[in-house]
Amino acid sequence: MTPVSESTDHTGFWMRMVSNAVSQSFARKVETEGVTVAEWAFMRALYDMDPMPPSVLANRMGMTKGAISKLADRLLAKGLIARTESAADKRVHNLGLTREGNAKVPVLASLADENDAEFFSVLTKEEHERLDLILKALAERRGLKTTPVD
């Protein structure tokens, strides 16, 4: 009746609702390991990689340098990453996982696997596959590149 559409008319609405729920669920899981979701994303980006400067991480994670800087401070305080000076350029330093940080990644990764499997288990296999395909198509066709926070 009203000329004003409902929020629930929009795909974006449902998208966000579901996305929020997955993320929240995951946040609760990683919390048990003493890290936040952003911290997990940071560590995942570093895993299996040579230490890299904040600017590169900012780029990969789709966050600003400022955010990375503060995130790095927190992870340093937790002893999960380490800073190493760059010999060539004194402005630059590299960030890499500590032994402890490195050990934590597989644990967190399996929480991520578990969370995803659990959350989407209410879909049939066919629905789940279809959803993946559509989301990936959307991301590609829209040229989305900034890596969000899992």
Add this chain to the structure above:
Amino acid sequence: MTPVSESTDHTGFWMRMVSNAVSQSFARKVETEGVTVAEWAFMRALYDMDPMPPSVLANRMGMTKGAISKLADRLLAKGLIARTESAADKRVHNLGLTREGNAKVPVLASLADENDAEFFSVLTKEEHERLDLILKALAERRGLKTTPVD
């Protein structure tokens, strides 16, 4: 090779990536009307309704009372909503749209329509319908109720 899964293996990852992109795009649009996405959601919730207390809004919008309280302050300052005291219970007050706020809702709603149509236009009709169905099924089967922010 590594036993640690990639973020991109997870449906939740793509979900969030797409969801973020839709929301950002919408945020840019409503910004031209001088409101934030949360403010829009607030106003939409009030549209066509009798004024209601903050606690009800908090419930409907899936936000805490504190957040609503602050959001209401901002909207009051912008003259888009008004507070009316409840006669029966002096703790309670009701929030409703002002004439100006009311007039703004259809404008914002059409921006929401536009944003959704635009963003998902890269999907075929069939893909879009399928996506809607799957998202709604997911929300229902998971019992999601908290209304996010469009």
Add this chain to the structure above:
DNA sequence: TCCTTTTCATTGACTAGGAAACTACTGCAG
């Protein structure tokens, strides 16, 4: 070589929201 421009990272100010403490009021038990 020296000066200017650019780049890298950090910092500070600000926005947004959640959790919990706090305030004011209601309403019920005695």
Add this chain to the structure above:
DNA sequence: CTGCAGTAGTTTCCTAGTCAATGAAAAGGA
């Protein structure tokens, strides 16, 4: 009718992020 438990809303403190200003170092041009 008094006092106390519960309820509604606000406030404070915290986390997290952006943006813009800043400082330090490198690079490039005259």
